[in-house]
Amino acid sequence: MAQAEIGLIGLGVMGSNLALNIAEKGNKIAVFNRTAERTREFYEEAGSLKDQIVPCETIEEFVAAIRPPRPIIIMIKAGDPVDQQMELLKPFLEKNDIMIDAGNANFRDTMRRFDALKDSGLTFIGMGVSGGEEGARHGPSIMVGGKEDSWKRVEKVLTSIAAKYNDEPCVAWLGENGAGHFVKTIHNGIEYADMQMIAEIYGILRDGLNMSATEIGKVFDTWNKGRLNSYLIEISGTVLETADPLTGKPIVDMILDKAGQKGTGKWSVIEAQNMGVPATAIEAAVAARSLSSMKDEREAAEKTLGLPGLSALSVSDRDAFIKDLESALLAGKIGAYAQGFAVMSAASKEFGWNLPMPTIAKIWRAGCIIRSQFLDEITSAFTAAPDAANLIVTPAFSTMVKETDGALRRVVSAAVLAGLPVPALASALGYFDSYRRGRGTANMIQAQRDFFGAHGFDRIDGADNHHGPWGSGLVAGA
Numbered sequence: 186m187a188q189a190e191i192g193l194i195g196l197g198v199m200g201s202n203l204a205l206n207i208a209e210k211g212n213k214i215a216v217f218n219r220t221a222e223r224t225r226e227f228y229e230e231a232g233s234l235k236d237q238i239v240p241c242e243t244i245e246e247f248v249a250a251i252r253p254p255r256p257i258i259i260m261i262k263a264g265d266p267v268d269q270q271m272e273l274l275k276p277f278l279e280k281n282d283i284m285i286d287a288g289n290a291n292f293r294d295t296m297r298r299f300d301a302l303k304d305s306g307l308t309f310i311g312m313g314v315s316g317g318e319e320g321a322r323h324g325p326s327i328m329v330g331g332k333e334d335s336w337k338r339v340e341k342v343l344t345s346i347a348a349k350y351n352d353e354p355c356v357a358w359l360g361e362n363g364a365g366h367f368v369k370t371i372h373n374g375i376e377y378a379d380m381q382m383i384a385e386i387y388g389i390l391r392d393g394l395n396m397s398a399t400e401i402g403k404v405f406d407t408w409n410k411g412r413l414n415s416y417l418i419e420i421s422g423t424v425l426e427t428a429d430p431l432t433g434k435p436i437v438d439m440i441l442d443k444a445g446q447k448g449t450g451k452w453s454v455i456e457a458q459n460m461g462v463p464a465t466a467i468e469a470a471v472a473a474r475s476l477s478s479m480k481d482e483r484e485a486a487e488k489t490l491g492l493p494g495l496s497a498l499s500v501s502d503r504d505a506f507i508k509d510l511e512s513a514l515l516a517g518k519i520g521a522y523a524q525g526f527a528v529m530s531a532a533s534k535e536f537g538w539n540l541p542m543p544t545i546a547k548i549w550r551a552g553c554i555i556r557s558q559f560l561d562e563i564t565s566a567f568t569a570a571p572d573a574a575n576l577i578v579t580p581a582f583s584t585m586v587k588e589t590d591g592a593l594r595r596v597v598s599a600a601v602l603a604g605l606p607v608p609a610l611a612s613a614l615g616y617f618d619s620y621r622r623g624r625g626t627a628n629m630i631q632a633q634r635d636f637f638g639a640h641g642f643d644r645i646d647g648a649d650n651h652h653g654p655w656g657s658g659l660v661a662g663a
């Protein structure tokens with residue numbers, strides 16, 4: 186029997202779906218799971234794809250079933266289990282075999298694993314996979330980091346299973362060691378911001394305009410046909426229109442307002458902060474999830490403090506305001522993506538990856554959770570202006586910011602006055618306002634730092650006086 190082209194360990198939901206996708210695209214795949222029972226069950230359920238699948242019950246059998254150099258995808262819970270699995274696998278592998286971690290790993294773990302294998306003859310790929318269960322089964326977006334020749338070995342299989350945008354596969358080799366997992370982390374950071382901003386707009390429509398879930402769902406459906414066309418807007422519309430089987434009410438109204446998080450959003454913020462790159466909309470989104478989880482504290486605070494501001498949103502023209510909400514969401518989105526790409530650009534320098542920004546935007550156009558029309562516009566903007574300091578100063582996006590930031594300002598102002606929380610949208614607005622202002626206010630910060638800590642400052646006239654005469658002469662009239 187011909188050897189398998191690739192192997193996969195971990196037949197949970199994501200692993201099973203990825204394995205079926207690989208098999209369906211005509212690639213022979215060997216599979217192994219910690220429990221042989223699951224492997225047997227998976228194989229039995231594979232139907233017509235069985236011919237392409239080699240179920241293995243021992244690691245030895247599994248490794249022998251794959252054509253060397255063997256690419257082996259590990260799709261298990263991120264963290265220690267990956268290290269343990271790699272240790273179990275290593276004694277059976279041969280020179281140039283490739284272990285591929287396809288989970289949501291912290292890229293720093295990926296760098297460590299990559300380095301640890303450096304002199305062993307084995308290689309490692311850290312591969313970000315986005316698109317959830319459906320994506321894994323029918324076409325995810327795949328972000329690959331590792332040695333270029335390891336990538337060459339898996340390029341054909343991965344290209345066959347990736348999502349396609351206008352026939353272009355949503356998979357790319359993005360650089361050495363942790364590049365793929367870093368880009369996936371930032372994808373998730375942006376995903377957090379995108380989701381939070383949609384939730385904030387939903388909050389304005391629900392609590393400010395007193396609209397029902399179904400009515401809001403229809404608004405999102407309409408937006409999905411316009412510039413906001415995206416997977417997240419599409420599913421948000423569907424979510425809002427879905428009935429609870431128990432009560433018949435909109436199910437969204439029955440869901441507790443406490444959001445979970447597994448860490449990737451937080452990692453993007455930590456890395457952004459480490460490099461001194463502002464990612465305020467992403468930070469606000471991560472913090473909003475944390476605040477959401479403090480349900481008891483929030484309920485107690487509402488009793489103590491009451492709800493702030495005016496109780497009703499002050500809107501004279503409802504339709505115009507809903508149009509503003511659409512533009513505001515687009516503007517907020519631009520802020521979040523600009524920040525995410527700026528973080529990747531800094532990381533590219535910091536870790537020597539040479540991350541290709543237009544390619545990253547390209548492979549996010551389909552398959553992944555943040556897929557959208559908008560990413561095609563980012564692809565074009567970065568292709569036309571590859572050296573732009575920031576997405577928002579590219580010709581295409583500076584025009585979009587100028588077209589939409591007025592709406593963002595009106596929406597944030599109205600929400601703030603009504604006491605409706607819009608932390609991510611407000612952060613995006615604050616980012617635009619700070620980034621575009623040539624003369625900011627940090628002269629005051631520098632003066633304060635110098636006053637209490639003699640930290641020094643630069644002068645605008647370049648003159649040589651780097652400390653203030655604090656406490657000596659005062660300005661006339663002071």
Ligand code: 6PG
Pocket residue numbers: 289314315316317373376445446447448449450553554
């Ligand atoms: C994706 C998703 C996926 C997963 C996140 C959710 O790109 O397919 O981002 O990776 O849904 O882990 O993360 P939280 O649980 O932190 O929201």
